[in-house]
Structure formats: structure tokens, C-alpha cells
Amino acid sequence: MTAPIDARTLPSGTVLTPDLAIIGGGPAGISLALALANTKLNILLLESGGENFDPANQKMYAGDADGVHYTALDAGRLRFLGGSTNHWGGWCRPLDAIDFEKRDWIPHSGWPMSRKSLEGYYQHAQKLVEAGPWIYDKADAIIAAKGELLPLGDGGIYTSWFQFSKTRDSDLPTYFGHRYEDDLKRSRVKVLLNANVTGIRLAPDAKRVERLDGATLNGKSFTVKPRFTVLACGGMENVRLLLASNDVMTAGIGNQNDLVGRFFGDNPTPRDVGTMVVFSGALAPYYNNTMQMGDGPVMRATFSPTGDFCRAKKVAGSLTTVEQPVELDETGKAAVITTALALGVDASSAKAYSIGCGMELLPDPDRRLTLTGEKDALGLPRLKLHMTMAEADFTLYRKTLQELGRQLLASKTGMLRLNFDKREEWSKTMDWGNHHLGTTRMHADPGQGVVDANQMVHGIGNLYVAGSSVFPTYGSSNPTLNLLALTLRLADHLKKATA
């Protein structure tokens, strides 16, 4: 057993020389460490927080924001072992094949790899999040046999499925720090807690990382001299560390093309975007809540656009959720009665539900993180987020809702109201997934991305980035399962690169 070491107890000036330093003990960092634990590599996992929440550590995340209203920078993530899985909702769904494609109607879209590149890693990722057997959209066939699935008929929208992370004790969801702490202890991975990396120092030729500067909030300092480094601090902190490490590359590491921090992404989750009426009034419980499927996984149904519909109508990804029941006003009742009677359907038991969604944002280079003049307790500049949302983000999703409404009518299942038209209306109920994406985007061309297809920072042979900050296009699925698959792929690459 190797217990975690508290960096605050190290003698100042300590120098550590692992083969691999992983900066960040969130889902990516922990999974990468465990995936490489059986190799000959000496691995050091540096976590800036401790084993539990600490306000002083959390305060290190504070920053500014302007533009579209967004979650406070120290509220949407957590700085202790397990990272933001300590407050995640456990929603899991793989990205769709189209999410990886270059879509000519979405500027800056496309990954330098296909969904197939991740296929071999999803099952392992699924085990890590403890979401049960891999079912997802195969649930359609299971549910259809019971006759409970809402018929949608032919069209561009299909019933899609989430699975949910579940811990051994049946609590939702898996908190990576607590869940995998014992695995880390049993492994050869050395975990250093309360260990803040304050700088990544490059060799003078800017082609390799020479050392990492570390500090603790009780005034200790230490140095790490790794052969390889993986930055896995999340979509905001990765940016801060790269930009602040500007002694050799004056614009910041990997920022020679002014890309680090740009293309910040998230999944907007506006509420009550529509009202869905089910004429029969019968709605299976897995539509507006999670449901354990027998002895199997916990699942929930959503509505997604097919790849063909996205291509034909030039829309982005989205996942429409059914939420709580709502009462209709007089116009709504008139709409339901008149339409149902016209379609020859009995709507005497009709029920209405609010619907929400998780949307895919269009990549925007101006939605970005930059450093401010204000500094944290260890002297690292704080971040500022400029948040944007384009008119097209709303209008494209409306097209998807319109198709859902059309299909509900054509299949005589129900009908739909679009509750919002103007941007101001959408903005009033806007919430965010707090999925920090895209800020160290992956691209084969160094002029268009910070890391290459192997997640290596362009031009710096021993520095890699793990996590959803490398997603060049975001998709609408929650990122955790996907970033884990990507991290496991990185682990395979590192096994070869470090040999």
C-alpha cells in the first residue's frame, strides 16, 4: 500500500524525478494513472487539493467572467481528489460518429480522428464510471418489446439513451477520488496531495519540459523533473497553467498560434424550451426520470437528431429531455383538443410536460479564457472567461425541436409547443452543464490546434494534455465517459512513447 503523501509535509526544496507526472487528480488523471500503473513507469499524480473539499483550495479557482451569464469559475468545478466528479450528475453517453466529423456548416468542426478510434476504449471507460453493461441506444429494442416507447414515426429524431454512473453502494454517481483511492494505494502510483503546480518549465529550445514548479498553501516549494508530463487539470486550469508558464514561450506554452484558451465550450442546458403533449397521457417513467432497468443499468430516454438529419438540415447535436408535468393555458387546451380531434385521436387523458435540453455549442474562437492581472495565493494569474452564445445556437436547436413536433403529429403520438422564440427568452432559463471543453483543442495542424491527435502539445515532445479540453468539437453528450475513453487511448500511446 502506498498512502498518498501530503505535499505540505515535504521538506522545502524536495526534487522528485518520476518517469511520468500527471498534473490533476480528476477523472482523467486518476484513470490515466491506473491505466499505466502496471507498467514499469514511476508515476507521480499531483493533486492540488486534498482528499476532501477545502475552501482555501477551492478559492484558487476564482476568476472573472463577462459576456453571456455563466457559472462562477470557482463553482462549476471542484479542487480535490476526484475533481469535478465530486459533484457530477453521472450522465453517461458516448459521442456520436457525426460529432467527430468535419461538418461544413459548423466552422472549426471536426476531430483528427473518428469515433472508431475510441471504440476499443469505451467498454473500459464504462467500467470506470460504473454505468453497467453497455446498452445505450440498444435499449430501444428492449423497451419497444414492452410497447411503452413513444412512437415517433419516421423522421430526423430518434429516442436516445443515457446510462448513469453508479457506485458500489448504489449511490449515484461514481466519485473518482473516493472510488479509486484504494486502487491508487494498492498500485505503484505515488499520489501527492495539496500539491499545486505553479509552472511548467521548458528547455531553452522549447521542445521539452524540463521541470515542474510546485508549491503548497503552507509555503513549501518542490520541484518535479519528469520524463513525461500529462496536464489533466480540466478545461480551465489547463489553460491557466499553460498561459502562465511563459518564461520560454512568451505567449504561453502551446500558444504560439494564440489558441490556448480559445474555443471554450460547454453544453447549455436551457429549461422549459418546449411543452410536449402526449395524447394518450401514458408516459413511461424513464422519459422524465432515471429508471433502473431490471437488474441492469440506470437509464433515461432523451430525443436526439440523427446524423442524417443533422447533415440534411445543418443542425448541431442536442439531447432533448422530458421534464416535469405542466398545466396548459386555454390556448394550449384549444390546440390539443383541436389537433387531436383533427387527427382522429382521443386526447381526453392527454398530459403535458415541460422539456429541456442539452445542446452542442458551435465552436467560437472568441469564447475564451485569458489571464488577468489578479493573482491567487500562490502568485498564479487568475482567469477571465469571455462567454458567448451565437444566435445560430438557438435557431439550429429550434429546427430540431420542430422536427420532433412534426414527428409527434405524424405518428399521432402528441404535439409540441416551442416556448421560446427570442434570444432573451432562451437566456432567462439558461443553465449550463459545466462541461469545460475545447480550450486546448486537438488538431493535426499546429496552426489550428494546441495538441495533436495523440494529445501531445504541438512541438513539445514530452508534454500531453488529457481531458475534455482537447475536444475540438463538443457534441451534446456529457463529456466524462468520452474523456475517459480518450484518456485510455492516451495511456496506450504513452506506453509506446515512454518505452
Add this chain to the structure above:
Amino acid sequence: MIAGVAAVGAAAAAGLYRFTDLFRRHYAPTPYDDLLGQLVDREQAARLGAKVAGGANAGALAARLRAALTGGLTAAAIADAGAGRVQDVDGWLLPDSVALLSALAARA
């Protein structure tokens, strides 16, 4: 005896007519009753139709509807949804034929 039974029957029928009259609104004849007669609940349709945007008058709406409803309202509504002929009325997505007939009910 027979006359008595007939009288009772007539009175009952008249009463029944009056009874149902309480629940079913009667409308003055219009030139569009061939179309409006396809609505099971004209009052609700008129309420919905009042929200239909656009300034088309009843005559113009009727002309479009007579061309669209040759196979009846149900067939037209299903065909509209299948073909993507859907209108947004106060946010509600409706088959064209339903929206137009509702508008006619409001304007007739």
C-alpha cells in the same frame, strides 16, 4: 293511446334537443359550413384560430382549405405532418390544415 305516446315522445325529443342545445353551440350559417362542419369542436378551434398570424380573410382561407381537404380533415392533417407542412401558432406546431381551419373558425 297511440296519440298520447306520440305526444310524450315528441315532448321528450324536444326536451332532449333543448338539453343538448345547452352544451352544443349553434352558429349562424356561413358560406364555409362545408369546411367548418369538419370541426368537432368549433369553439376550441376558433379560440386557437384567433392566434393564427397573417391577415388572410375567410374567403381566401376557405379557398385554400377546399383544395386541401378533399379527402377530409384527418387525412389532410396526417398528410401535412408527414410532409412537414407545419405551422407555429402561438408556439404550438400544428398541421397546416388544422391551423388554417382554426383560423377560418375564428374569422368566419
